[in-house]
Amino acid sequence: MSHFRSSALATATAASLCLVLAACSGSTGTGGDTAASPSTKGKATLEFWSWTEGVEAQVKVWNKEHPETQVKFVNAAGDTVYQKLRAAVNAGTAPCLSKMDGMNLANFAADGLLTDITKVAAPYKGKYTPAAWNAVSPGGTTFGIPMGSSPLFTAYRADLFQKYGIEAPKTWDDVIAAGKKAQKENKNVKIFNMAGEDPSTLVDLSWQAGAQWYKADGDRWVVDFTSPEALKAGDVVQQLVDDNLASSASYADPGVFKTWDLGKTIMMTTSTWQLPIYDTNFPKSKGKWQLADAPLFDTAQPRTSSSFDTTGVLKGCKYPDRAAEFAAWLSSSKESLTTLTDPASKSGLFPAVKDVSPYVDKIIPTEMFNGKSDSAEVITTAASRVGDQWQYGPNYAAMYSExxxxxxxxxxxxxxxKDMLASLQKWTVDDLNGKGINAVAGS
Incomplete structure (x- = not known):
């Protein structure tokens, strides 16, 4: 994510936010257009880019029921969609709405490519979890509406856990202990997998431990990769490496699923969108898996992590109030979610709303699991435990690449x-300050 750009604004609130997000420049808006007016009148057509299966059908449902606000769906699937969106904003031809992950929404807000919809989005905030709303509100300003979430929980080979005399880990210390015990029974077995190209394990564990790599604080960003919480997460990763407890199967390898299907790796943290994939790709181990809560750092304060899909409102959108209304309907109305969360829609969507219970049962591939735990309860619990302290900072994407x-x-x-975390903290602070954004190290 590159730097937040914003201009000097009239109100004190906007001016304060401007200081948080960037050294103010001459562009319009706070990380984008100024706060949207509460309502627009007359008929309107909104262009909407997405690449989620099943969404186009829901757009047609919306259009039948809302003749005043018509949505034009554009299938924007492709690796270059974000580049195309940037070009469209700069050319003044951007859609009103687009699907974005949380990281890219913050990125676009940083570069002044989104519309501040804080006022018009406020009525919908209560529908979503605090963590989901954080994902559309980098620095405290809202630029979109949550679409879907991916809360993490555990899937493990119950048959092999029983064989090796271990139980589903309740904490990350338990994961380490279980990995060591399993290897005493079978020196070739691994408890976990960490691909060499994918540091998401460290992100997830840091989030779960309560770390805040980025925190908006007054007129600055506090960058803290070396807090006690972050180092605690890093220590778990270090133990997995030092004790050779983790496999290193690459997610770019088409045969990656074999490490779990053949029992070479016996546990994973996983999420809802992955369940249909396992049902298809674990033919030998079908029915031998069981779900459990994600391992914890603090059993008194259970916390897990999640990624989020969002619907961003692009700079130049003439009807931000209508855009927010449609986006909220798409991702929170029972009418829309009942269809989109059905595996038949192939959307892979799991809601970011507060009450996910109506949408859980049908996403569980029952033949995959042994029926000895309540899979629906595990998933519902995970959705309620996503830590709401995590923020995507202004240069998160660039930091992730580093x-x-x-x-x-x-x-x-x-x-x-721990050395990588210290290096990343210095790199991130230097990068932000080099872009004119006030940033300080937190530890």
């Missing part, structure tokens, strides 16, 4: 996790 470069060395034992 972390990927160093992560491979960590997996090879050439770099300690």
């Amino acid at each position: 972390m990927q470069k160093q992560w491979g060395k960590v997996m090879k034992g050439e770099l300690k996790v």
Whole structure:
């Protein structure tokens, strides 16, 4: 994510936010257009880019029921969609709405490419979890509406856990202990997988431990990769590496599923969108899996992590109030969610709303699991435990790319996790300050 750009604004609130997001420049808006007016009149057509299966059909439902606000759906699937969106905003031809992950929404807000919809979005805030709303409100200003979430929980080979005399881990310390015990029974088995190209394990564990890598604080960003919580997460990763407890199957390898299907790796943290994938790709181990809550750092304060899909409102949108209304209907109305969360829609969507209970049962591939735990309860619990302290900072995407470069060395034992975290903290602070954004190290 590149830097937040914004201009000097008239109100004190906007001016204060401007200081948080960037050294103010001459562009319009706070990380984008100024706060949207509460309502627009007359008929309107909104262009909407998305690449989620099933969404186009829901757009047609919306259009039948809302003749005053018509939505034009554009299938924007492709690896270059974000580049195309940037070009469209700069050319003045951007859609009103687009699907975005949380990281890219913050990125676009940073570059002044979104519309501040804080006022018009306020009526919908209560429908979603606090963590989901954080994902559309980098720095405290709202630029979109949550679409879907991916809360993490555990899937494990119950048959092999029983064989090796271990139980589903309740904490990350339990994961380490279970991995060691399993290897005493079978030296070739691994408890977990950490791909050399994918540092998401460290992100998830840091989130779960209560770390805040980025925090908006008054007129500055506090960057803290070396807090006690972050180092606690890093220590778990380090133990997995040092004790050779984790496999290193690459997610770019088409055969990656074999490490779990053949029992070479016996546990994973997973999420709702992945369940249909396992049902298809675990033919030998079908029916031998069981779900459990994600391992915890603090049993008194259970917390897990999630990624989020959002619907961003682009700079130049003439009807931000209508855009927010449609986006909220798409991702929170029972009418829309009942269809989109059905596996038949192939959307892979799991809601970001507060009450997910109506949408859980049908996403569970029952033949995949042994029926000895309440899978629906595990998933519902995970959705309620996503830590709401996590924020995507102004250069998160660029930081993540830097972390990927160093992560491979960590997996090879050439770099300690704590040293990587210290390096990333300095890199992130220097990068932000170099872009005119006030940032300080937190630890």
